[in-house]
Amino acid sequence: MEKLQSLRGMVDLLPASIGLWQHVEATARDHFRRARIAEIRTPLLEVTELFARGIGEATDVVGKEMYTFLDRGERSCTLRPEGTASVVRAAIQHGLLSQGPQRLWYGGPMFRYERPQAGRQRQFHQIGVELLGFPDARSDVEAIAIAWDLLADLGVGGLALELNTLGAPEDRIRYRTELLAWLEAHRQQLDPDSQARIQTNPLRVLDSKHPGTQELLAGAPALADALSGESHERFTQVRQGLEALGIPFTLNPRLVRGLDYYSHTAFEITSDQLGAQATVCGGGRYDGLVQQLGGAATPAIGWALGMERLVLLLQQSEAQPWMAAAAPQVYLVNRGDRAEAVALQLCRDLRRTGIAVELDASGAAFGKQLRRADRQGAAWAVVIGDEEAVAGEALLKDLRRCEAPGVEAETVADRTSPGRRLALVEIPAQLAHLLAC
Known part of the structure; x- marks a missing residue:
């Protein structure tokens, strides 16, 4: 009889490595306890509309990568591809936001149908933080500092913070018009994926990894030029806050993240020890998402770190405190x-x-x-x-x-x-x- 195997991209976590996973989880729990961030647990399975409406139908996640099926009641269901939309849905459904701002964190498996590779599987795990109801720039700085300090405490080497602002919705509408005209004028010089995104999600073209497209984009209109004075001032406050905390960063005007709900601050924390898959943690502000999912207008910022990539990094470390614990x-x-x-x-x-x-x-x-x-x-x-x-x-x-x-x-x-x-x-x-x- 043929031996049964796990599905491609669905990886078993064996006893030899589980001590490291538990070490990361325990360290994160301790950081969140000290930051007064409470845990929330949401279902793995949600109605498909949650992600289509929240993440954006034109994104690769919704268009190409979700595990979606009809259940026996003929309802379209999806295994969650990320955690933010589920946390926001839960906060709206249970009236948490009527109790004041919420400081929440989550952890667990997510699912995306993409090509498996080192540090990226079809079932992958995230730990994330969502600060709901916090409008000012200081909350952006605090969220980034929590992620930075957690990774540093875990011993992740070669950390670098990349920072950008996507501005307010009005800024992006203004910028989208300029960018769309420029992309159409240079369509034939773009790679095929970027050409396909021109009408559906033109900002995602900025995040293309194609070398020729990246070189071409050096001449594209800059989002910074479309920002209002208020958006400029807000981003200045974020940068000054990070400088005051001694957290180094570099500005990356091409950083747009992959989900439609981001606005204003966007960031990624990378490590030079991960090769091409350098991003360990990413996030940003999403002030419009709560209202988009049926709640009252609520400012928010959050981030998520990928456990598989983090574990790969820590396995390269000489210091292994999790082994002693096992x-x-x-x-x-x-x-x-x-x-x-x-x-x-x-x-x-x-x-x-x-x-x-x-x-x-x-x-x-x-x-x-x-x-x-x-x-x-x-x-x-x-x-x-x-x-x-x-x-x-x-x-x-x-x-x-x-x-x-x-x-x-x-x-x-x-x-x-x-x-x-x-x-x-x-x-x-x-x-x-x-x-x-």
């Missing part, structure tokens, strides 16, 4: 009928005190179990044989590596010393004390 604190070595029964009870007692314990259920020789304990990175081993079980005792062995200068690293598992003999009832308190030191 190791058991105590490895319970046991052999013999009586010992195995006693070990199971002791294992449960230790776990109840908050100690991470791995119980060896192999029945192998003591030496083999101790070597396995060492490979797992355990700090301590508790050894119980039938003799110890009858006596109500266990051996406590220190497996921490010797780090004395000039001494080759070794563990107690390699030595002949029997360990320290203690009564079973003393083991939990003694280990708790030793692990706290």
Whole structure:
């Protein structure tokens, strides 16, 4: 019988890598707790109209990449391709915005039908922040600072912030007319994808990765020239705020992001360690989205980071604190009928005190179990044989590596010393004390 395989672009997260994912998630949770940002969880499946209306029907996401189908009630449903529209829908539906500004974050899988590659899958994961009801430029600066500090705290190297403004809707309408005329005049010199976007989404042509198109666009009208004085002033405040916080940035007038709902500030945080797929985090302001989805006019800004790309970056790092977190604190070595029964009870007692314990259920020789304990990175081993079980005792062995200068690293598992003999009832308190030191 043929072995079943996962669908292309749907990747299993295996135990060997899950510690890193949990490390990222835990670090993000801590940053959001300190920034007073509350978690929200939305369904993976939404009505298709939410994304068609929110993201924009002319975008690649809606036009080419969504997983959309009819359910048994003949309703058009879509697996969410991004998180912002769902969060805004939930805030409107449950009246959160009537309670004042909302500081929200989310995490979980998203789905887009695109060509899988390193750091980009058809089921991918994001962590995102949405600040709803915050109109001033300081909220843009705060949102960017939260993302920047999180990535820096995780140890991501080579970070760079690219910044642009898309102006107010009136600015973009004015600019779109100028850009459209220019693109039509240069249609034959554009790449095929950009030609197709001229009528549907001309601003997305600015974000083309085609080298010839990019070179040609150097002569295109600049969005900055179409901005109102008010939009210019707002963008100046954002730049000054970032400078005051010591967050370096470069201006990128071609940065427009891929979704229709953005306005004013748009930004991406990249890393020079990711090659072509350099963007780790992206976002911007979307003041019109809440009203577009049926709510009251509400200013908002948000961002999302891609977990797969972030994990790729962190796997290249020499410092790996998540590996230590995955190791058991105590490895319970046991052999013999009586010992195995006693070990199971002791294992449960230790776990109840908050100690991470791995119980060896192999029945192998003591030496083999101790070597396995060492490979797992355990700090301590508790050894119980039938003799110890009858006596109500266990051996406590220190497996921490010797780090004395000039001494080759070794563990107690390699030595002949029997360990320290203690009564079973003393083991939990003694280990708790030793692990706290």
